[in-house]
Amino acid sequence: MKSPVPVVSHAGLALVTSLLLATGAHADPKILKKVPPDFPQEALRRNVPNGVLQTQLAIDGQGNVTDVKVVNASPPPARVFKDAATEALMKWKFEGSGKPDTAEVKLVFSQE
Structure with a gap:
């Protein structure tokens, strides 16, 4: 189930984020706070x-992010964005459900 794709512009960066999937039989966790990466x-x-x-x-x-794993970087040199993405995503906040959860987020970096 895909959520709408918001676009955030930040210091010469067009950043597209998309909450792609939350595991389990429930709805995607609700994002309360997004921090765009530099x-x-x-x-x-x-x-x-x-x-x-x-x-x-x-x-x-x-609802606190406790770990971020990059599962794919495309093209492979895009791994250079890993640290910036991890730092920003660790600051995201989700609505608490009372139990641990996971979500997949797609970040698109593009220099404007």
Whole structure:
């Protein structure tokens, strides 16, 4: 089940985020707070102007992100965005369900 795809512009970065999937038989966890990642200077130095990261988030019962795993980076040089994505996603907040949950989030980095 896909949620609408919001677009956030941030300091020369077009960032598209999409909550793709929450495991289990319930609805996607509701996002209460999003923090957009910064476009890393390392990406500019390596001449990587864009990329897509698919991430998996572990969420505790209070709605805090406790772990972020990058499950796919496309094209492969997009791994340069991993640290920026992880740092931002760790600051996201979801509505607490009282039990641990997971969600998959797709981040699209594009230098404008």
